Amino acid sequence: MAPQDRLTAPLPRATTSGPMPYRSAPLLQVDRLSVSYGPHEVVRDVRFELGRGRSLALIGESGSGKSTIARAVLRLLPNEGRATGHVEFDGQEVLGLSERRFRPLRGRAIGFVPQDPGNALNPVRTIGAQAMEAAALLDEPDKAARKGLILETFAQVGLDNPQRVYDSYPHQLSGGMLQRVLIGLAVLPRPALLVADEPTSALDVTIQKRILDLLSRLQQELDIGLLLITHDLAIAAERADSLVVLKDGVVQEAGGTAAVFSSPASAYAKKLHADVPALNPDRYAKLRDPGFRRIETGAGGAPKIKVDAVTKTFTVDGKALTAVDDVSFTVPAGTTHALVGESGSGKTTTIRLLLGLDEPDAGSISVAGEQVTGRSHGSLRAVRRHLQLVYQNPFTSLDPTWKVGQLVREPLDRFEIGTARERTERVREAIANVGLGEHLLSRKPGALSGGQRQRVAIARSLVLKPDVIVLDEPTSALDVSVQADIVGVLLSLQANLGLTYVFVSHDLALVRQLAHTVSVMQRGRIVEHGTVADIFDNPRQPYTASLLESIPSGVAGITRAPRPQLRRVINEEEIA
Structure with missing residues (x-):
């Protein structure tokens, strides 16, 4: 079958009205997977299976190991990362493969949709130039034919004017359009497995829904196995057939979506449910x-x-x-x-x-x-x-070279409010008001979690008593x-x-x-x-x-x- 036929021909669909049963051999099987960075084990003894045409969501907070598991499956761990256990894709053990033998699978058989389209695309090259790199994975030698496949795929993922998108630079497209471009490039070679890492976390709710609808439709129409990584239990429950709940690299709970969502058994899954x-x-x-x-x-x-x-x-x-x-x-x-x-x-x-x-x-x-x-x-x-402002991103709104005490105190110094002792007392008061301990005053933002950084930003806005x-x-x-x-x-x-x-x-x-x-x-x-x-x-x-x-x-x-x-x-x- 020619690539263009693969692109447009509908795949057989299940005729049963109920959930599609797993096939005898799962598409992806993860067994006793552990990942370490040097002496630190960040993922421990993770197990799950994903069938063709099915979807599974890995959910948990930052640092729970979701993205690390995805990188292990994609063989994209950094040099200091070490994965042990078994990861079988389509019946083939992949952890033990050399990079030369695994590379043909990445992109062709296993697609990847990253979290941030702004960082995933080269800002100084057109979308078309970057799409041609993905099209090189197709068995199509003719450049004009490859461009035709790209434009057709862009149309399939809901981009209204594919040629205009093809000719544009990333900064000329909206966030939702860029995410659709990434999804289109990921499904262009028709992979059997699609790994989507927080594909909608930075998008508006309407665009988020369109992107998730698109992923669900592609999963069903192309019989793709979808591995969805998200911290949002509501999204996972709406879009996945099964869930794996992670905390500190350890599986807290796993099973069918309805069961885990309606009656979470672990304390952590219950907390996630309460926090949505x-x-x-x-x-x-x-x-x-x-x-x-x-x-x-x-x-x-x-x-x-x-x-x-x-x-x-x-x-x-x-x-x-x-x-x-x-x-x-x-x-x-x-x-x-x-x-x-x-x-x-x-x-x-x-x-x-x-x-x-x-x-x-x-x-x-x-x-x-x-x-x-x-x-x-x-x-x-x-x-x-x-009249004070708390910015969107706590990772960029605080000077990384300053300590927390200096950051919170700076507005008082700028407005020359009170004596040195009074300023110190107001800093302690502001820190206490946002639920942080005084021991953090000597730390820099890089030593804080995302939640702690945002609390520091709020304390900084409060110290003037606005x-x-x-x-x-x-x-x-x-x-x-x-x-x-x-x-x-x-x-x-x-x-x-x-x-x-x-x-x-x-x-x-x-x-x-x-x-x-x-x-x-x-x-x-x-x-x-x-x-x-x-x-x-x-x-x-x-x-x-x-x-x-x-x-x-x-x-x-x-x-x-x-x-x-x-x-x-x-x-x-x-x-x-």
């Missing part, structure tokens, strides 16, 4: 109650934040682009207001205007009664003392368990100190747990606004409904409220 926002929307109800009472009673008088008819236009390639279009909202003191929407909806531009980092073309913004717009840089400095904190995707780089800890810290601080938050996120399930009011943004405009209950239970706009419909809900009887009839309201497949 989509499954526990009312987890922090008591901590949020004071904010809801403020909204209901109108306590606090004038709003802490008022954004009134703000508009901002940029010029891109000679064309005017309205990033924020007549946006208005207010935030009562002691409450959390969320801005949600897909990438490009105007959320980030709105908070830059709120922080005074950009000046609007029209409209006004005030914080605690003081105007942010139309002020000089010097006068804005006084406002920013009471009225308002802007939270820009503060947990998107964190595992669900660490995320749950951070959310608990934020809401406890709000309940105890009366802080006001503006929360920017693409994770609507997390927004439901954390926020009191929500503004839904689409193409620079607010299309819907109200309390969390109003927006989530009774969305009036199809765009809002499409966002909510994309939230992973898992299995075990999880149901959704009825939604309005959906339509395609945004074309994600646009050149960014």
